[in-house]
Structures are given as structure tokens and as C-alpha cells.
Amino acid sequence: MTVRSIMTADPLTLRGGDSVARAGELMLAHRYLILPVVDADSRYLGVFDMWDLLGLLLPKVATLDDLVPDLGFLGDDLPGLRVKLREIGSQPVGPLARPDLPTLAPNMSVTEALLLFFRNRSALPVVDDATRRVVGVLSYWDALGAIAKDS
Amino acid sequence: MTESAASVWFGWDPLWVATSLLIVTYGIIMTERVNRAVVALLGAGLMILTGVITQAQAIAGEDFNTLALLVGMMLLVAIARKSGMFQYLAVWSAKVAKGSPWAILALLSVVTALVSALLDNVTTVLLIAPVTLIITDQLKVPPYPFLFTEILASNIGGTATLIGDPPNIIIGSAAGLSFNDFVVNVAPVIIVILVAQILINHLVWGRQLQTDPAARARIMAFNPRETIKDWRLLRQSLFVLGLVILGFVLARFVRLEAGTIALCGAALLLLLDNLGRTVEEQVHRINDSFAQVEWITIFFFIGLFAVVAGVEHAGLLDWFAKEIIGLTGGNLGATALVILWASALLSALIDNIPFVATMIPVIKNMAPAFGGPEGLLPLWWSLSLGACLGGNGTLIGASANLTVAGIAERAGIPFRFLTFLKLAFPMMLMSIVISMVYVWLRYL
Numbered sequence: 001m002t003v004r005s006i007m008t009a010d011p012l013t014l015r016g017g018d019s020v021a022r023a024g025e026l027m028l029a030h031r032y033l034i035l036p037v038v039d040a041d042s043r044y045l046g047v048f049d050m051w052d053l054l055g056l057l058l059p060k061v062a063t064l065d066d067l068v069p070d071l072g073f074l075g076d077d078l079p080g081l082r083v084k085l086r087e088i089g090s091q092p093v094g095p096l097a098r099p100d101l102p103t104l105a106p107n108m109s110v111t112e113a114l115l116l117f118f119r120n121r122s123a124l125p126v127v128d129d130a131t132r133r134v135v136g137v138l139s140y141w142d143a144l145g146a147i148a149k150d151s
Numbered sequence: 152m153t154e155s156a157a158s159v160w161f162g163w164d165p166l167w168v169a170t171s172l173l174i175v176t177y178g179i180i181m182t183e184r185v186n187r188a189v190v191a192l193l194g195a196g197l198m199i200l201t202g203v204i205t206q207a208q209a210i211a212g213e214d215f216n217t218l219a220l221l222v223g224m225m226l227l228v229a230i231a232r233k234s235g236m237f238q239y240l241a242v243w244s245a246k247v248a249k250g251s252p253w254a255i256l257a258l259l260s261v262v263t264a265l266v267s268a269l270l271d272n273v274t275t276v277l278l279i280a281p282v283t284l285i286i287t288d289q290l291k292v293p294p295y296p297f298l299f300t301e302i303l304a305s306n307i308g309g310t311a312t313l314i315g316d317p318p319n320i321i322i323g324s325a326a327g328l329s330f331n332d333f334v335v336n337v338a339p340v341i342i343v344i345l346v347a348q349i350l351i352n353h354l355v356w357g358r359q360l361q362t363d364p365a366a367r368a369r370i371m372a373f374n375p376r377e378t379i380k381d382w383r384l385l386r387q388s389l390f391v392l393g394l395v396i397l398g399f400v401l402a403r404f405v406r407l408e409a410g411t412i413a414l415c416g417a418a419l420l421l422l423l424d425n426l427g428r429t430v431e432e433q434v435h436r437i438n439d440s441f442a443q444v445e446w447i448t449i450f451f452f453i454g455l456f457a458v459v460a461g462v463e464h465a466g467l468l469d470w471f472a473k474e475i476i477g478l479t480g481g482n483l484g485a486t487a488l489v490i491l492w493a494s495a496l497l498s499a500l501i502d503n504i505p506f507v508a509t510m511i512p513v514i515k516n517m518a519p520a521f522g523g524p525e526g527l528l529p530l531w532w533s534l535s536l537g538a539c540l541g542g543n544g545t546l547i548g549a550s551a552n553l554t555v556a557g558i559a560e561r562a563g564i565p566f567r568f569l570t571f572l573k574l575a576f577p578m579m580l581m582s583i584v585i586s587m588v589y590v591w592l593r594y595l
Contacts, residue, residue, distance in 0.1 A: 059288035061562045067281035069235065069380060073242050075372025
């Protein structure tokens with residue numbers, strides 16, 4: 001069983017110029033945790049995920065290592081978070097896309113994909129090595145579902 | 152010239168061998184290409200291997216009081232910081248200042264200086280700067296002025312006490328100056344310098360620090376108590392830190408060295424922190440605490456003390472002391488000012504620890520010219536003020552500067568060498584002018 005046989009083909013992708021607000025809308029509408037980002041020629045740039053979006057709502061320093069133990073001392077500030085969400089909404093996702101998350105290859109074994117899920121704790125884009133185009137997305141739900149179904 | 156007890160390779164002149172080793176060691180340290188602890192240890196080893204000094208002389212050159220004080224304070228801070236007490240002070244400052252950016256900047260400067268006077272400067276800024284960035288994020292004001300001011304405050308505050316900055320620790324230990332001696336002789340001028348620095352920062356940055364009522368309301372909604380992660384540890388830490396500071400104050404009466412007091416305090420806090428825990432838990436926690444001791448700094452000192460012992464035995468530092476006295480005509484005032492300014496300017500560019508470690512025997516060798524050890528006091532204070540405050544001159548002048556710059560860059564705030572230099576260097580010069588007037592009026 002390969003990644004191609006169980007992935008979601010032709011997934012929703014973001015263009016580099018799409019806004020963070022657009023990414024947020026897609027995540028909320030489809031409950032996606034990750035969205036692959038592609039350039040004008042549809043080549044893979046990286047991933048923009050839910051944690052990137054949530055991180056933008058936080059003070060940057062709080063997202064770095066363990067410099068700040070927690071934010072318990074901040075008061076409850078829902079209006080402030082809404083303002084911040086509007087402020088970050090206009091940013092393009094291109095510069096925010098992370099190229100460091102590993103990608104899966106269509107002909108990769110599911111065992112190898114499981115190892116990458118285990119190490120990265122995230123759904124992963126499936127990228128064709130030759131063309132650098134996103135051909136699918138595989139989530140850990142899909143992988144576990146396929147394994148359970150076969151058994 | 153002091154006769155070297157060992158025999159030097161090929162019968163070479165020990166003065167030249169020692170001087171060459173000193174220059175090469177310090178030169179490589181300055182390049183920062185090889186870890187400074189490794190370079191210092193190799194320099195020390197070569198002093199022994201080439202026969203400049205014997206092993207016994209190298210060990211005699213080690214200042215174990217300084218090493219014990221450094222390790223003891225590092226352990227105390229490593230444990231106490233887990234309580235959240237230092238973040239509490241930063242968050243509390245923002246709230247007490249009622250969300251006014253300028254008042255927060257001033258209060259954070261004072262808190263940074265006070266904490267730096269009792270802890271090492273790098274630890275202080277590592278604890279205060281991240282909370283500062285959250286405060287400025289909530290206020291929606293530029294963070295640079297706050298971080299800039301905290302750098303200056305940490306180096307200024309660290310100058311005020313025996314334990315605030317490593318140069319003071321080695322000066323105090325070598326010259327027999329107590330915690331109280333530093334508080335009485337250095338702290339007064341430090342308060343003046345800190346106030347002057349805060350006022351100048353207000354003039355420079357004040358207009359940029361505007362905020363709105365919503366941002367102030369966010370600050371007023373802060374709950375400082377939430378920063379305390381372990382109330383039991385907080386009580387234990389405050390108790391032990393209080394005892395240690397009391398010990399420093401009473402050190403002369405109880406005839407204890409600062410290193411003994413700090414290490415005993417660290418052992419007591421380790422004991423209290425581990426009471427009632429299983430043996431496995433104790434091993435894990437104590438390993439964690441020991442791992443947080445900055446061993447690079449400790450081994451750097453160990454190597455450095457032996458290198459300095461080498462050049463001292465070879466007679467270089469005695470010669471250098473006589474040259475300085477010759478240059479200043481044996482005038483105590485002129486000598487003090489030369490030491491103050493040379494220390495400040497050099498410390499802005501190079502690591503002040505090797506410089507101070509080398510200058511200590513140089514100053515000691517001047518005792519006969521200035522009426523014995525008592526006559527050297529203005530020189531010790533000049534060395535301390537120059538070496539510690541000089542670190543504010545450039546971004547590479549002190550470890551705390553680079554630590555803040557690193558945090559800022561990672562948080563997306565540009566922290567450039569020249570931008571820092573343009574304001575920091577004149578402010579450093581101002582602090583040295585104030586120190587010069589102080590030393591002149593009080594001691595000369």
C-alpha cells in the first residue's frame with residue numbers, strides 16, 4: 001500500500017498571495033489543519049497550518065522555545081484577539097509558508113508515512129518529486145483508517 | 152623580575168614565553184572562533200608544559216573563592232528562577248506603572264538594575280526581556296527602547312555589588328573587598344548613573360511611547376500572581392536568597408568568604424527543594440540544577456587564572472605596573488583615571504573578564520608606590536566601574552547585550568550593531584564621566 005492509494009488527491013491549496021484571512025476561512029469551513037501553499041506555477045512552497053495561524057495571534061516571543069513559561073498573567077481579552085485576527089488577516093501566506101515540514105512522495109510506503117506522522121505530529125502534503133506539484137494530502141486519520149479497514 | 156620555579160623549554164626567557172602565550176591566548180579568545188573555555192585551558196596547560204610555571208604555582212593562582220561564588224550563585228538562580236519570581240517583578244512593574252509606557256520603561260530599568268545587582272546580568276535579561284516583549288506587544292509600542300534601556304540597566308546594576316558582575320567577583324576576592332565595601336563605595340554612583348540613563352532615555356524615546364486606553368486596560372488586566380509557578384519554591388528561594396545576602400553583609404564579622412556563603416546557600420536550597428521527594432526524583436532535579444551551571448564560564452576562569460599566574464610569575468605584570476606608574480608619574484589620581492578610561496574603552500570591545508584578571512596583579516604590584524594595599528582602593532573602584540560600565544559601549548561589550556539582541560532578532564525585532572552603538576557609546580561615556588567625577592571627589 002502506497003501513499004497515493006490512500007491520500008486525498010487534488011487537495012485545496014493556497015497561492016502565495018492568498019491572505020491569512022482566506023486560509024482561516026478554508027480551515028474553519030473544511031476543518032483542515034494544514035494547507036499546502038504553491039507559487040504562481042503551482043510549485044510547492046511550503047505549508048501554512050492551524051498552528052501558524054494561532055501563533056500569529058500570540059506575542060511572537062511567546063512562541064519561541066521556553067522563553068516565556070506561559071501567558072497566564074494576561075487577562076482575558078477576546079476583543080483584543082478579534083482585533084488582532086483582523087490585523088493579521090491581510091498578510092499574504094507566501095512568506096509565512098514553512099518549507100521545513102517533510103513532504104510525502106506518492107510512491108512512498110505507508111510505514112514510512114507513519115514514521116513521518118509520528119515525528120512531525122501533522123498531516124503532510126504529498127508532492128511529486130519531479131514536478132514539485134502538490135498531488136495530494138495525507139492525514140494520520142486517513143492512514144489509520146486505511147490500516148484498520150484492511151485488517 | 153620573579154624567578155620562575157620551573158625550567159622553561161630550551162632555556163628561553165620565561166618573560167617572553169609567558170607574554171607570547173598570553174597574547175596568543177587572548178588573541179584567539181577575541182576571534183571567538185574557538186570556545187573561550189577551551190582556549191583558556193589550553194593556554195593554562197601550555198604555561199605549565201613550557202615550564203613557565205609549575206602545576207603547584209598554577210593551582211596557587213586559582214581563585215577558588217571566585218569559582219565557588221560563581222557556582223553557588225548560578226545554582227541558586229537556576230533553582231529560584233523556576234518559581235517565576237523574576238517574571239513576577241516585570242509583570243508587577245507594568246501594572247504598578249498603570250500601563251504608562253514611559254513609567255513602565257523606567258520601572259523595568261530599575262527592576263532590571265536591582266535584579267542584576269544580585270544575579271548575573273545574562274540571567275537577568277533572559278528573564279526580564281521576554282516578558283518585556285509581551286508587555287510592549289500588549290501596549291502596541293516599539294520594543295527597542297525598552298530592550299535598549301534594559302541592556303544598559305543590567306550592566307549598570309551589575310556594577311553596584313560584589314556579586315553583580317564577574318569582574319567585581321574577581322576584584323573583590325583578590326583585593327579582599329566585601330559585599331558591603333561595594334555597596335558603600337560603588338552603589339551610590341551607580342544610582343546616579345542609572346537615574347541619568349533613565350532620564351536620557353526618556354528624552355530620546357519619550358515621544359515614541361504613546362499608547363491608547365484599550366492597551367492600558369490590557370496591562371491593568373495583568374495578574375502578576377499567575378507568574379508564580381511554585382509558591383513553595385518561591386518561599387524557599389526568598390528565604391535562602393535572604394540568608395545568603397545577609398551572609399554577604401555580615402561576611403566580615405562571621406569571617407566567611409563570599410564563595411563559602413554562596414555554596415552553602417546553594418546546598419541549602421537544593422536540600423529544601425528536594426525534601427520529601429523520592430531518591431530518583433532528587434537525582435533528576437539535582438542533575439537538572441547542576442546542568443544549568445555555566446560550566447564554560449567556570450572553566451574559562453580556571454584556565455584564565457593559570458594563564459595570569461604564568462605571566463605574573465614571569466614578571467610581566469610587575470613590569471607593566473611599573474610602566475603605568477612611570478607613565479602617570481606615580482600620581483594616584485592620574486593612575487586611577489587611566490585605569491578607569493582604559494578599562495571602559497577596552498571593555499566596550501573585548502571581554503572584560505580576561506582584562507580584569509590581568510589587571511588585578513598589575514594593581515596589586517602598585518601597592519608599594521601608593522602606600523600599601525589601602526592606597527589602592529581608588530584603583531580598585533576605577534577598575535570595577537570602568538570594566539563593568541564599559542560593556543555598555545557596544546553590542547559586543549557584554550554577554551547581556553548579545554543575549555538581548557539574540558532574543559530580539561528571534562522575535563523579529565532588528566537589533567543592529569551600529570544603531571546600538573550610536574546611542575549606547577555616548578551613554579557609556581557619560582557614565583564614565585560621572586564615575587570619574589565621583590572617584591575624583593570621593594577618593595582623590
